[in-house]
Amino acid sequence: MRLVLLGAPGSGKGTQATRLREHLQVPHISTGDLLRAAVAAGTELGMQAKVVMASGNLVSDDIVLGMLEERLLRSDADNGFILDGYPRNLAQANALEKLLEKIKQPVDVAVQLDVNTDLLVERIAGRAKAEGRADDTPEAVRHRLNVYNEQTAPVVDFYRNHGSLVHVDGIGTLDEVFNRIIAAISHTHDVG
Ligand code: ADP
Numbered sequence: 001m002r003l004v005l006l007g008a009p010g011s012g013k014g015t016q017a018t019r020l021r022e023h024l025q026v027p028h029i030s031t032g033d034l035l036r037a038a039v040a041a042g043t044e045l046g047m048q049a050k051v052v053m054a055s056g057n058l059v060s061d062d063i064v065l066g067m068l069e070e071r072l073l074r075s076d077a078d079n080g081f082i083l084d085g086y087p088r089n090l091a092q093a094n095a096l097e098k099l100l101e102k103i104k105q106p107v108d109v110a111v112q113l114d115v116n117t118d119l120l121v122e123r124i125a126g127r128a129k130a131e132g133r134a135d136d137t138p139e140a141v142r143h144r145l146n147v148y149n150e151q152t153a154p155v156v157d158f159y160r161n162h163g164s165l166v167h168v169d170g171i172g173t174l175d176e177v178f179n180r181i182i183a184a185i186s187h188t189h190d191v192g
Pocket of ligand 1: 057058
């Protein structure tokens, strides 16, 4: 199962991806996590990314694509993956399509988690207190939501046009949302 998880910041992508990883037995690949690891490791790339991330902007397409390609080529991704946080704009969607064609692992399904803006803001505010992420300040959050609406929302249409999009209502308990995702993707593959 090769699944792309789409949704605004705060939509619950990361949480659901963790559960899907257990269920589908494929790695959860989050470009946000890959970037935060590079920041924590203090690599050259991480130091460049740090400032950009703290402002709520997107890190350059080249940097993220390079990290992603390296990750996808690891053998644990041979049987599939859950992609979280990528693609985030149309250029990334096209780059991903090319990359996956090259490694003969096309996307099976893109899952869009729908959550309204008020609830997104509320959830991220709660998370900011709990986790202290540098980009969870009110200003950076507002900016990330704008970036999402302007650059990432068109990616939903990209997958709709490819016929691989399913929508899932992201409001409810973790179990409810998880079960909706499983139901929505069950036609694409044997997901157990
Ligand atoms: P969220 O979905 O809550 O915004 P992420 O962990 O997915 O959190 O992303 C955090 C930050 O990492 C983004 O605001 C951006 O700066 C950077 N980032 C993550 N994925 C990408 C990507 N695919 N392209 C560019 N920047 C990215």
